Amino acid sequence: MNADPKSNGSNDEDLQWLERFKAGNTHAFDFIVRKYQRCLYRIIYNMVSNKEDAADMLQNVFIKAFQSIKQFKGESNFYTWLYRIAINLTLNFIEKNKKRASIALEPLANEEGVAEFLNLDKNAKPGDRALLLKELQEKLNESLQNLSSIHRTVIVLFEIEGLSHKEIAQILHCTEGTVRSRLHYAKEQLKHSLLPYLKDESERI
Amino acid sequence: MNRKEFNLSQLLQVKRYEMPTEAFWDEFDARLQQQLASVTPAPISPIHNLVVWMRRLFPVTAICMVMIGMLYALGVQHPRFISLNQPNMLASCFYSSVDQVPTLNDKGIDNLLCSQKKVASLTANGFHF
Numbered sequence: 001m002n003a004d005p006k007s008n009g010s011n012d013e014d015l016q017w018l019e020r021f022k023a024g025n026t027h028a029f030d031f032i033v034r035k036y037q038r039c040l041y042r043i044i045y046n047m048v049s050n051k052e053d054a055a056d057m058l059q060n061v062f063i064k065a066f067q068s069i070k071q072f073k074g075e076s077n078f079y080t081w082l083y084r085i086a087i088n089l090t091l092n093f094i095e096k097n098k099k100r101a102s103i104a105l106e107p108l109a110n111e112e113g114v115a116e117f118l119n120l121d122k123n124a125k126p127g128d129r130a131l132l133l134k135e136l137q138e139k140l141n142e143s144l145q146n147l148s149s150i151h152r153t154v155i156v157l158f159e160i161e162g163l164s165h166k167e168i169a170q171i172l173h174c175t176e177g178t179v180r181s182r183l184h185y186a187k188e189q190l191k192h193s194l195l196p197y198l199k200d201e202s203e204r205i
Numbered sequence: 206m207n208r209k210e211f212n213l214s215q216l217l218q219v220k221r222y223e224m225p226t227e228a229f230w231d232e233f234d235a236r237l238q239q240q241l242a243s244v245t246p247a248p249i250s251p252i253h254n255l256v257v258w259m260r261r262l263f264p265v266t267a268i269c270m271v272m273i274g275m276l277y278a279l280g281v282q283h284p285r286f287i288s289l290n291q292p293n294m295l296a297s298c299f300y301s302s303v304d305q306v307p308t309l310n311d312k313g314i315d316n317l318l319c320s321q322k323k324v325a326s327l328t329a330n331g332f333h334f
Contacts, residue, residue, distance in 0.1 A: 067244060107223070136219060
């Protein structure tokens with residue numbers, strides 16, 4: 001299960017499961033876990049760039065949510081509340097582990113799909129394509145890690161998770177203007193780092 | 206192969222493909238279930254609740270028992286302290302401290318004498334108390 005948290009009725013569905021959980025049905029929490037585990041993993045992983053740390057962090061996120069779920073009053077969407085827990089825990093983790101940060105990347109789940117998505121030359125040798133993809137993956141992670149943690153958060157939520165400015169502002173407890181400003185700065189930094197791979201002059205600084 | 210053929214958003218979308226295998230999620234779920242079970246408080250039986258309340262009440266009960274014991278011991282050693290027939294020790298302490306020892310006024314003495322006369326006349330008429 002990998003539902004889009006922004007889909008229509010998703011929050012109502014979440015609230016129904018939450019009511020069941022609060023009524024004592026602990027299995028209702030499994031639904032929440034299965035629904036959000038992949039997108040939360042993606043957020044955490046792209047912020048820490050280490051798959052083992054991301055898995056441990058995700059466990060902590062669900063435990064924290066499990067323990068404090070009764071404090072959720074329904075004033076915001078459930079996924080906003082859950083994403084906020086994930087981001088706060090991850091930012092704390094990054095802050096505490098600045099000096100021992102290490103990169104351990106996940107392999108690309110579907111290399112053929114990525115090659116097609118990027119419109120890579122179909123006539124190129126598979127080995128060359130794999131090498132280019134590996135190179136792109138490493139360069140992307142390196143560029144993301146060079147951003148400050150708060151700029152990285154905004155880029156991950158907007159560009160990778162596809163959240164709107166408003167949703168990001170709700171999650172980060174800031175204004176939409178702040179989100180736009182951070183996003184602009186982060187994109188400029190990324191363009192500078194990824195210059196050798198960008199095609200349009202407009203994409204360059 | 207041409208490297209300068211992507212835009213930024215397109216490149217960042219590659220990150221969506223970096224995902225663990227299904228086997229990872231199976232292991233993840235099993236581990237999470239264990240951790241959640243360890244942080245879930247066990248259901249509390251009524252007997253357990255009673256024991257908890259008894260433990261909470263024990264110090265209060267013990268203090269009350271000690272105080273009653275102390276008062277009783279004080280009463281045995283100093284009967285006037287709690288005697289109802291004798292002038293009360295505590296009351297005496299209080300009145301002496303504020304210099305207001307109670308005295309019978311004239312009306313009280315009259316009432317007392319009147320009562321004594323009534324008792325004497327009843328006794329004389331053969332009534333035995």
